[in-house]
Amino acid sequence: MRISVHVQNLKCCGCKNTIVNRLSEVKNISEVEVDYEANTVAFDYHTNHDFENAKHVLSRIGYPIVGTENKLKTKVQSYVSCTIGKLKK
Template structure:
């Protein structure tokens, strides 16, 4: 199955690089793409558990799904993830 989710805190290519790297490391998640303009992440997954795991990982690295809690520490995580993504681009 394929899904596209709207996320928060997406700022640049560094963010996108981190998101692609982290989600691509997860078993049963593949074909990860990020649309910075639309602030979306698309990916293929095997079952609902994999989809939920992907959402959890996005939140853990600072990019929660639109409508989810977006507290200050989540925003701070996104800045760290962004910096890491820029270094590894």
């Protein structure tokens, strides 16, 4: 199945690189695409459990899905993830 979700805190190519790299490491998640101008992340997954894992990873690296809580800690994590993404182009 394929899904596209709107995420919070998505700012630039650094964010995009981190999201693609981290989600691509998740079992049963593939074909990750990020549009930072539209604040969307799209990917293929097999089961609802896989989708939940992807949502958890997105939140943990600072990019929670729109409609979920976006605490200060999460916002700060997004800046860290962004910086890492810029360094690992």
